[in-house]
Amino acid sequence: MLNRFARVLPIVHWLKDYNGGTFVSDSLAAVIVTLMLVPQALAYALLAGLPAEVGLYASMIPLVVYALFGTSATLAVGPVAVASLMTASALGGIAQAGSPEYVGAALVLAALSGLILFAMGVLRLGFLANFLSHPVISGFVTASGILIAGSQIGHILGIQGGGHNLLEMGRGLWQQIAAINPVTLVIGGGVLVYLYLCRRFLKPALVAIGLSERLADLSSKAAPVSAVIVTTAAAWFWDLGEAGVKLVGEVPSGLPSISLPPLDPAIWSTLLPAAVLISLVGFVESVSVAQTLAAKRRQRIDPNAELIALGLANVGAGVGGGSPVSGGFSRSVVNFEAGAQTPVAGALTALGIAIATLTMTGLLAYLPKATLAATIIIAISTLIDFSAIRRTLSYSKADGAAMLATIVLTLVHGVELGILVGVGISLGLYLYRTSRPHSAVVGLIPGTEHFRNVSRHDVRTDDATIILRVDESLYFANARYLEDTVLELVSARPRLKNLVLACQAVNDIDASALESLEAIDKRLAEADITLHLAEVKGPVMDRLRRTEFCRELRGSIFLSTYEAWRTLVNATPAKAKEKPVTQGG
Amino acid sequence: MLNRFARVLPIVHWLKDYNGGTFVSDSLAAVIVTLMLVPQALAYALLAGLPAEVGLYASMIPLVVYALFGTSATLAVGPVAVASLMTASALGGIAQAGSPEYVGAALVLAALSGLILFAMGVLRLGFLANFLSHPVISGFVTASGILIAGSQIGHILGIQGGGHNLLEMGRGLWQQIAAINPVTLVIGGGVLVYLYLCRRFLKPALVAIGLSERLADLSSKAAPVSAVIVTTAAAWFWDLGEAGVKLVGEVPSGLPSISLPPLDPAIWSTLLPAAVLISLVGFVESVSVAQTLAAKRRQRIDPNAELIALGLANVGAGVGGGSPVSGGFSRSVVNFEAGAQTPVAGALTALGIAIATLTMTGLLAYLPKATLAATIIIAISTLIDFSAIRRTLSYSKADGAAMLATIVLTLVHGVELGILVGVGISLGLYLYRTSRPHSAVVGLIPGTEHFRNVSRHDVRTDDATIILRVDESLYFANARYLEDTVLELVSARPRLKNLVLACQAVNDIDASALESLEAIDKRLAEADITLHLAEVKGPVMDRLRRTEFCRELRGSIFLSTYEAWRTLVNATPAKAKEKPVTQGG
Incomplete structure (x- = not known):
């Protein structure tokens, strides 16, 4: 009986060994992840075309839910870059970005992908994720990274961007090139250069002055926090909003209210295909991060239990005012390296975000969007991996073809078609090979x-x-x-x-x-x-x-x-x- | 040069050995197949919801085209039962059965599936047909046979039938049960019993009175001709049309005119999915018949050349006033057993149909539709093979499941969904098995x-x-x-x-x-x-x-x-x- 219970609620496993030492480790990790998550939550909301608070809400209830059901001790759940891009792409045809209908559809998307993940977990369909082959996922993530960077250029330049593929983005930027706001460009460009330099040189510099390797690494990853503080202060002090710099603006203070997402069947059925794709991509990324980290500590995760946990976390996002969530790569690594021992770290991170939402929204109103855009661009630059294309092509033309097709179609047509064609080509080539057996x-x-x-x-x-x-x-x-x-x-x-x-x-x-x-x-x-x-x-x-x-x-x-x-x-x-x-x- | 030419036109291979003896064999086979094809051409036009002449036209130009390009010496091309059912299903949503738009759409369907087959042949995509697994095809043919029989019950009873699945058919029959025409029922039921008895007992009886096995078999297969003659004469003599017996009616005398099918892009794109399915099913059936017969004479056929030949034959149907064609099983066997040596037999069959169209349409006007319906029911009864279900299930649950799903969905939802789901299940189960390797x-x-x-x-x-x-x-x-x-x-x-x-x-x-x-x-x-x-x-x-x-x-x-x-x-x-x-x- 306890065993069955433990399978559904992994918390039973680790709670009996929980003690003060574990709590201190988890708390420290939670503080560091919270510092990293606040600007990311705002930035990914911006990327998804959603009001800033949706990103914060997606970083509360889902984290608590995952802490209860997840099998990974260190996976940091919340809004992530690729899912936010896919959200923007899915909602683009439904409503005007930022409108109440658009926000409502985002909640539907979260709840729907949560239900899909949950159902896959109950039906033990985790194996379906295997059909997203490594080359297709890798190509898709690279292309998504490029699209994300492209979508943020408008914010750096202070003009209206938009578009769901490179062609649309290029056209949008070209048409407004005359409207570039120089102050915004100074802020965005400055933060971009600052974050780039921090990434390249801060960690070695900190190690050189005597910090431990791990502490230096964690400190350099907190660089965006300093950029947020400095540019927010500057925007407030010089009233840069009057100079045409777009700011995050009024973020409602207080915690999200629990309510059902809109129940319009037309919206649910329209969003179904996108929800399936977001679920699968989010699951594959979460599981691979979780497995990598678990293996380092000789722990194991259960993919089907992860489906259930991620599913419930997304349902939590949907009823708790948030956009779709999954396990983020960089935050999970930080969580791991900061010493998180149990999922309690995730719950404490949610607490940190709640405190930030209750106390700091007045300040965040002055945060320039260009700062967030620069944060995003630096964060996703690690996703882009061109060397994988050469490596894959040299090993297998079929895999390379699937990868290239995924990249090209994602860039020129958008995320949905890109990944679908990639999966189709992988499967088609596999079937073709086995249909002419050696x-x-x-x-x-x-x-x-x-x-x-x-x-x-x-x-x-x-x-x-x-x-x-x-x-x-x-x-x-x-x-x-x-x-x-x-x-x-x-x-x-x-x-x-x-x-x-x-x-x-x-x-x-x-x-x-x-x-x-x-x-x-x-x-x-x-x-x-x-x-x-x-x-x-x-x-x-x-x-x-x-x-x-x-x-x-x-x-x-x-x-x-x-x-x-x-x-x-x-x-x-x-x-x-x-x-x-x-x-x- | 000659070799390349021979690959495109197989006629080069056999024409140099052609002589008087071969011609006599081919002619004899052509006469027998023509006798069999005239009622079938009319019957399958009825099944497809098309005017009788469309069936005759589909039995002329396509046969000549196939004779030029086909690699099988004995495959008898023309309208067939399953493709006619699929045609009725595809056109049902487009226009009223029998209307000029409906006929136009049938020509489009033929031309489109011809172009698809031709393109598959040129691109050497014949292997795609392999993805229709034996159990799925076998289940699909069994279910189609049941649907075809169901669709003809209305004609036997003298009431309006209709519907593309068993539920619709049952509802249609139930609503009109009061309108049963007793004279029609006598004709339809009488022919049904007569043909059944011929099939069961005529061949042994003929053998018993001294006919050779082969001659007895061919004679018993000509039984529908006698039913057509007798019931046509009866309808003319007693003027049964006045008694409410539905007759074939005025069939325009003369040969089809060559013209392009309607070029409305909306119709072409609507019919594309159905055309793909008809092409694949027709190709699989044709190739398996052709291979079986070729192996008996230690000949070989070339599947990719067959794609081109069947493709051109269908294009010929589309521009020559006919519905989609493929290689028919029973007619090909008769053609083979009657001694056809080369594709000339097919061309001579086309000539026979042309002569019949020029001379006999006045008589065929009195042919009761109930006779044709009875012919169809007896012809397709050999397609229905329930023992295959048991055999397949006992060997492999996965194959059995794909087969059962194909049968059930075809019966309750129609041909397209049935075969698509069958293929999907076959592929899905195969991928599932290989994803958990032993x-x-x-x-x-x-x-x-x-x-x-x-x-x-x-x-x-x-x-x-x-x-x-x-x-x-x-x-x-x-x-x-x-x-x-x-x-x-x-x-x-x-x-x-x-x-x-x-x-x-x-x-x-x-x-x-x-x-x-x-x-x-x-x-x-x-x-x-x-x-x-x-x-x-x-x-x-x-x-x-x-x-x-x-x-x-x-x-x-x-x-x-x-x-x-x-x-x-x-x-x-x-x-x-x-x-x-x-x-x-």
Whole structure:
């Protein structure tokens, strides 16, 4: 009973060992993550086209919910860059950015993706996320990073940006190039340069003056806080809003109220596809961060429990006034390095955000949007990884093609189409490859019991017996191809008496392939050739044994290829002969 | 040059050997097929909701075009039952059955599916048809047969039928049950019983009175002709049209005029999905009939050339006033058994239909629709194969599930959704299986160089070295699963020093899986375990050799699992030990 309970509420596991020391560690981590999260929450709300407070609300209830249900001790949940970009893209066609309808749709999007994640967790469908291949995810994140940077250029220049792909963004910027606000540009450009320099040089400098590696790293990651404080003070002191600098403006003080998101079925069904994509991408990113961090401490996370936890966290966002959330990479790393021991750190971070929302919104009103834009650009610059393209292409053209297509389509058409086509290409290429399975005629390596490809190795073969190794599971998409391959082989060998299919690489034979095997057996029989099988695996044999094919097969099913060779070739030794020695390929 | 020409026009191959004997054989076959095709062409036009002449037109130009480009000597092209049902379903939402717009849309559908098939042939995409698995096709054909029978019941009863699934059909029949026309029912029911009796008893009876097996078979298949003649004569003699019996009515005499189908882009784009489905289903059926018949005479057909031939035949239907065509099963068998030697038989059949259209339309006006409905029901009764469901389910639950879903959805929702969901389920289940690959810890069979599953065989194992055989290609969908499997194995074995991945069943390692292997190597290294590979296949090794993973792997890559065992286990003989003999599974 306790075990079942613990599976649903992982808190049961760690709470019994909780003590003062753990609490101090968690509290320290929470303070540092809070400092990092306040500007990020505002910035990602800006990126998603939402009022600033939505980002803060997304950093409260979801964090508490995740602390209760999550299996990772260190995953820092909240608004993240890629999900915010996808939110902006999903809501763009529904309402005017920033309007009450737009905010309502954002809550629907959070609740909907929460319900999707929760359902996937309950149905144990976590494996679906595996269909987002590494190259597609990596290409998608790189392209998203570029789009995010592009979407923030307008804020740095003090003009109206907008657009959901590079073309729209470029057009938008070009049309307003005359309206650039120089004061905004000074602030945005200044913060950009400052944050870049901090990232490059602050940590080594701090290490040089004697700080520990970890402390130096954490301090340099708090640089955006100083930029926020300085530019906010400057905007207040010189009243820069009057000079045309766009500020965050009035943020309602106080905690979010709990209420259902709008229940208009039309909005829910319109947002469904986008919610599915946001759920999957958010889940894949969260799980990979959580697994990386867990492995470092030899802990494990449970992907299906994570689905439930992230799902509930997003439902929490939807009823608690927030936009979609997932596990953020940089914040999770900071949380880990700052010493977070349990999910309590996440709950305490939510407390920190709540205190900030109650006390600092008056000050945040003067924060220039250009500062937030610069924060975003520096934060996502680590997402962009061009070297992965070269690396992937050099290993596999198919993977490289899927990656390039994802990047190009995301950039020129937007996030949804980019990732969908990427997944489609990955799947399509995989299916195409398995639909034309590699197979090889093999021969015996003299002096061993091993068989290798006749065209790559110097091996013994026999005129009356041919051994065909099939290098793929047999299923509907390649069943006919096997028929063709066998018939072609046979038609070229008039003296053939036995054909052995070596099945060590055949992990499954489905009903279509079974029919093809029956057809092969029948056609070979008409040509007076006997079909044999060898090295059929246990699970495959279990099923074959029940079939008519197996009962009517005139040939044998050999345990090993060598046994087939000994029986079929050594039984007719007159015909066996050494293949002339040639240069093996 | 001639060779290239011959690839496009197979006629070059056989025309040089053509002689009087071949012509006599072809002519005889053409006469028999024409007798069979006239009522079928009218019946399938009725089934598709089209005027009778559209069926006749679909039996002229397309047959000539196929004779020029087809690679099968015996495939009888023309209107077929399943494609006609799919045509009715596709056009149902576009216009009133029988209206000029409806006929125009049918021509568009033919031309469109012709262009799709042609493009697939040119791009060598014939492999796409393989994704319609045997169980899905078989289930779809069975369900279509039931729907076709259901759609004809109204004609037998003399009432208005209609509907594209069983529910709609049932409702339509129920609402009009009071309007049953008794004379029609007598004709329809009489023909149904007559044709059934002919099918059951005529052939044995003819054999009994001394006819040859083949002649008896062909004669019994001409039974519908006698039913057509008798009921047409009866309708004319007693003027049954006045008694409420629905007749075929005025069929325009003369040949079809060549003209472009309507070029309204809205209709073309609306019909595109249906055209894709009709193309694929028609192609799969045609190719499987053609291959079966070709194999009997040790001939071969070229699937990509067939795509081009069927594509052009359908374009011919579209510009020649006909509905979509494909290779019909029963007519092709008759053509084959009647002795057709070359595609000339098909061209002569077209000539026969042309003669019938020019001379007999006045008579056909009196043909009762109930006769045609009875012909259809008997013809499609061979399509319905319930035993396949049981057979498939007993072999594979996954295939059985795809088949059942296809049948149920086709029956209750219609043809398009049925086949789409069937294909989706087949693919989904295949991907699900490969995303959780089978793997087995293997041990050495004493006295051999062979390794088998430790849980199924009595084999030697070693505490410090574990050999994991991976039974699937490694790709994005199962990469993470492999990581989990390896880490779980390792965590249960504290004395482990070496982990060997036996890769004889790994036919591919994609970029995602490569990253997982890197992650596995890194994590094993942290636990002081060395990762080795064995039996990596040639093509896989070629690619791995270029990677950083291969350069940084601390373990070895062994040619065979036995070599790995000899090196790793026999080098530390103190630890090697015989596994206690247990009952193998």
